[in-house]
Amino acid sequence: MLLRLTLRACEVLPTPGRVCGGAPMPPSFPGPRPHGAPQDAEIDVAWQELMAISELQHFEVPADGSYVAPQYQTMEPMNPMGGYEMAQSHTACDLSSTVTYNGCYSEEVPKYRQSSRVEPMFGHSEYQLNQRMHPISSQALPSLIREQINMSGNSQGHRTANACFSQGISQHMIWTNHRPDVHLTDDPESDSGLSLGSTPPLASPDNPVGGVPGYQSVDIGMAYSDSEVDNIVEQTRRAHVNYSMEYQSQSQSYLHSVSEPNFSPQPSASLTQPNELTAQSMKQGPAAILNNLFIDSGVSSRGSSLHDIYTKTPGSSSSPVSRDQRRAMALKIPFPIDKIINLPVDDFNELLTHYTLTDSQLALVRDIRRRGKNKVAAQNCRRRKLESIIHLERELNQLQAQREHLAKEKMEFQHNLGFIKHRLTDLYTEVFSHLRDEDGQPYSIDEYSLQQTPDGKIYLVPHRYAK
DNA sequence: TCAGTATGTCATTGT
């Protein structure tokens, strides 16, 4: 009841220039002037600015016009500059529509798995990768072509018989048959950390097949575990240096297949020492590592020692020989590793039907295929991981830049808000200075406040009734 | 000798 009375008492009267209680409205009274008070252009503009402040525009007045305190919003002067805070309504504004920063989210996260064929994703076609491989020497080319023809006959026209591998069989036989007696020792590289060997060990490494310590035949038909094959391979490697130059030139063609363009889908070696890369990469970060991956991967047969990776052949440059290649040689696998790994499964199975392989050979071939594919997969996986790191680093930088931008913008908004609040305080004081009650006395700014309803009417409300 | 990195390999999972 009191509120109603107060409201009625304070409601702007129809009399022009009078606010509450019928006091004459001063000519300079700013505002919408619903009652047709004389306009002062300057003050009116100021008043409009005042009313434009969102904080002053949220009145909710009942339809019947009755006063309900909470529905009013105070127009009391705000604290002047300093100590002001960004109003909640401001923080809720859609900054995205005002932020001019456009450096963020400009690129999508790479969809690493959108294709199971990952190579193209890295921007290197097989052709491009092959460009990094060792060129076929002009001298080697004719023989390769001849061997291509031979191989095509053997494989009954396999779709893309790799010339560089086709020489393997006969020369490989020569190679192994030339083996002098060698003594078995443990393979010092012993390789794969786990090296559990998916090929079932048919004989314990501690109990070499054949029962003759220090010697082991490599005839096809014998079954070997991986480690045993490694032993054989190691011995042949050591014996290798004693071979005649004639043999060297022959075996080299087999070994050389590694560096031929069609050898592998992997990026080929530039014969950069792997650990040169390591040192550089440590300094240059993921991007450098990623770049170098294309150059370096495929060089080493793994973390094994370089002397083993690069089988030295007199009169020729180093050629990387993987462990599986040596195993294949040791077991006289009659087709190149390249085919074992890269042929489609149907072609691979067809290839197998053309040869009569022992169980150990078959197991080795399947292991080589599995390891070869997994090796490529691991390289791709690591490359993707590095790309992901690079992408995340870029995104982080962009987000940091955006954060700085937004912080700067926030400061500007706060500064503007403080300025507007300060101006509102001045206007509020000025409005009050022009208000007079029925007795012509000014209203105390400490006792009254101005409040506005959505319909634009201004009320002078005692503080005790104000919200 | 130790730390960090590169690589191959195995096991596992999902397709």
Next chain:
DNA sequence: TAACAATGACATACT
């Protein structure tokens, strides 16, 4: 169910 890609984990080599 086989084949394979992806990936974590591990071992090894190397700087």
